[in-house]
Amino acid sequence: MKKYDIIVIGSGMAGMTIANKCAKKGLKTAITDSRPYGGTCALRGCDPKKILVGAAEIIGRADKMSGIGISGDISINWEDLMAYKNDFVSKMPKGVEKGYEKAGVKKYHGVASFESENTVRIGNDLLEGGKIVIATGARPVTLDITGGDLPIDSTDFLNLEKLPEHITFVGGGYIAMEFAHLAARAGSKITIFHRGARPLENFDEHIVKHLVKATKDLGILLHVETEVIGIEKDGDQFIVFTKSSNGEQTHHTDLLVNAAGRVPELDGMNLEKASIAYNKKGIEVNEYLQSESNPTVYAAGDAANSNGLNLTPVAVMEGHAVAANIIRGNSKVPDYTEMPSAVFTLPTLAAVGMTEKQAKELDVEYQVKSASASNWYNAKRINESTYAYKVISHKDGHILGAHIIGPHAEEMINLFAMAIRGKLKVADIRNMVYSNPSMGSDIGSMV
Ligand SMILES: Cc1cc2nc3c(=O)[nH]c(=O)nc-3n(C[C@H](O)[C@H](O)[C@H](O)COP(=O)(O)OP(=O)(O)OC[C@H]3O[C@@H](n4cnc5c(N)ncnc54)[C@H](O)[C@@H]3O)c2cc1C
Numbered sequence: 001m002k003k004y005d006i007i008v009i010g011s012g013m014a015g016m017t018i019a020n021k022c023a024k025k026g027l028k029t030a031i032t033d034s035r036p037y038g039g040t041c042a043l044r045g046c047d048p049k050k051i052l053v054g055a056a057e058i059i060g061r062a063d064k065m066s067g068i069g070i071s072g073d074i075s076i077n078w079e080d081l082m083a084y085k086n087d088f089v090s091k092m093p094k095g096v097e098k099g100y101e102k103a104g105v106k107k108y109h110g111v112a113s114f115e116s117e118n119t120v121r122i123g124n125d126l127l128e129g130g131k132i133v134i135a136t137g138a139r140p141v142t143l144d145i146t147g148g149d150l151p152i153d154s155t156d157f158l159n160l161e162k163l164p165e166h167i168t169f170v171g172g173g174y175i176a177m178e179f180a181h182l183a184a185r186a187g188s189k190i191t192i193f194h195r196g197a198r199p200l201e202n203f204d205e206h207i208v209k210h211l212v213k214a215t216k217d218l219g220i221l222l223h224v225e226t227e228v229i230g231i232e233k234d235g236d237q238f239i240v241f242t243k244s245s246n247g248e249q250t251h252h253t254d255l256l257v258n259a260a261g262r263v264p265e266l267d268g269m270n271l272e273k274a275s276i277a278y279n280k281k282g283i284e285v286n287e288y289l290q291s292e293s294n295p296t297v298y299a300a301g302d303a304a305n306s307n308g309l310n311l312t313p314v315a316v317m318e319g320h321a322v323a324a325n326i327i328r329g330n331s332k333v334p335d336y337t338e339m340p341s342a343v344f345t346l347p348t349l350a351a352v353g354m355t356e357k358q359a360k361e362l363d364v365e366y367q368v369k370s371a372s373a374s375n376w377y378n379a380k381r382i383n384e385s386t387y388a389y390k391v392i393s394h395k396d397g398h399i400l401g402a403h404i405i406g407p408h409a410e411e412m413i414n415l416f417a418m419a420i421r422g423k424l425k426v427a428d429i430r431n432m433v434y435s436n437p438s439m440g441s442d443i444g445s446m447v
């Protein structure tokens with residue numbers, strides 16, 4: 001039996017933050033991962049995806065300027081782009097391991113499962129922890145339909161050697177919308193089947209409407225209120241069975257991607273053996289991210305059933321909170337007030353804080369400023385037809401939420417996040433002096 005002050009299970013952004021922080025404070029810390037070190041964001045999510053999106057941005061910009069200063073054909077060479085992405089990703093685990101070595105974290109490679117309330121097994125090693133952190137992230141949901149195991153998942157998509165002619169996505173959330181916009185720019189024909197009334201259901205309805213239009217204008221077939229109910233293999237192709245108000249239909253496609261959501265990765269961890277309560281949203285935790293059924297255990301990131309969204313910055317923030325609570329005793333409660341989120345479609349959609357629906361539900365005294373900004377200079381400059389915003393502020397002037405679609409929405413939303421955190425009012429934002437011309441200078445006119 002090897003004894004540690006802290007055992008961290010999972011080396012994504014949540015686990016890494018906790019392990020390095022605890023080790024730097026002199027706690028004897030161990031970490032394990034069943035996959036190469038680095039986690040979803042760095043190896044299978046945000047970072048590799050945004051490298052690919054970077055190439056799609058060039059195509060998107062060139063298309064918009066075609067005939068008004070840009071001429072000639074350009075295209076994405078998928079194999080070259082993947083090689084570039086792979087070069088970046090493949091270096092990551094070694095870098096992360098070096099970081100652990102420097103911080104004095106003992107590294108294990110393998111699946112961790114609980115043997116008792118304070119012991120975990122990793123292969124032949126049995127480890128006892130003063131505290132044990134579950135930071136195992138999430139995995140693609142298992143599609144509970146006939147042929148549900150036939151689609152590839154987001155990790156497979158990000159490693160595709162070739163892009164097929166026709167790609168179909170099951171689900172219309174972040175992953176489907178982002179990958180669809182990317183693959184369309186790389187020349188594939190795309191179909192999305194989404195069972196909800198609109199994609200990205202947690203985002204503002206009006207802003208999503210602009211994205212739906214831009215998506216359809218790109219030639220993507222977006223079927224809403226359509227559920228995928230079965231899948232069959234047909235030689236090199238797939239047959240997709242769907243159900244909607246038009247009845248049941250069949251469709252053929254070259255490649256099918258499971259983009260139907262992600263669930264906490266808690267499989268095979270023997271949580272019952274350690275009295276750790278969990279549900280389908282993750283490990284049940286109190287406000288300090290500690291398990292109440294087994295106080296030896298904390299959870300952070302996608303694996304925790306907290307009030308945070310399953311996003312990288314939330315995993316990092318929860319990691320800091322768990323580390324602080326382990327080092328100093330329970331004292332830090334994560335603040336989920338802003339939580340900016342961006343959907344890397346082209347145009348990009350981003351949001352922070354309250355939606356109008358939430359403001360209504362919470363009975364807040366609010367005001368809304370919302371409009372299309374496609375005739376503003378920043379859109380005209382690059383011949384972009386999609387640019388719109390909705391900003392919700394309290395009647396007393398404080399910013400409550402912002403929702404933007406358009407060029408660099410992922411950057412502009414950070415200014416609103418800062419405004420919310422800094423408790424700025426509409427008048428403060430209007431009266432600020434901005435660099436010009438710049439996207440940021442538009443926020444004064446959005447409030
Ligand atoms: C395709 C895709 C794109 C995304 N894009 C974005 C984006 O643009 N912006 C954003 O904010 N978020 C994005 N996300 C979400 C983001 O990646 C996650 O919210 C974040 O990585 C969660 O971090 P984590 O530390 O909780 O878990 P993870 O990073 O998933 O790390 C958990 C680690 O635990 C390991 N593990 C699991 N079970 C065990 C076990 N039993 N024993 C040992 N190890 C185990 C896993 O191998 C994994 O490495 C994206 C996700 C995907 C899938």
Ligand SMILES: NC(=O)c1ccc[n+]([C@@H]2O[C@H](COP(=O)([O-])OP(=O)(O)OC[C@H]3O[C@@H](n4cnc5c(N)ncnc54)[C@H](O)[C@@H]3O)[C@@H](O)[C@H]2O)c1
Nearest residue numbers: 171172173174175193194195227228259260261262310342
């Ligand atoms: N830019 C980002 O920050 C980013 C990008 C990618 C992923 N992520 C994270 O990963 C998570 C998972 O992303 P995702 O896009 O897989 O899930 P999602 O939860 O965002 O969307 C999946 C959608 O698929 C629909 N669906 C499920 N089964 C279906 C079926 N059989 N037929 C038709 N529709 C079906 C669901 O109703 C759901 O709305 C996100 O919630 C987010 O936390 C974030």
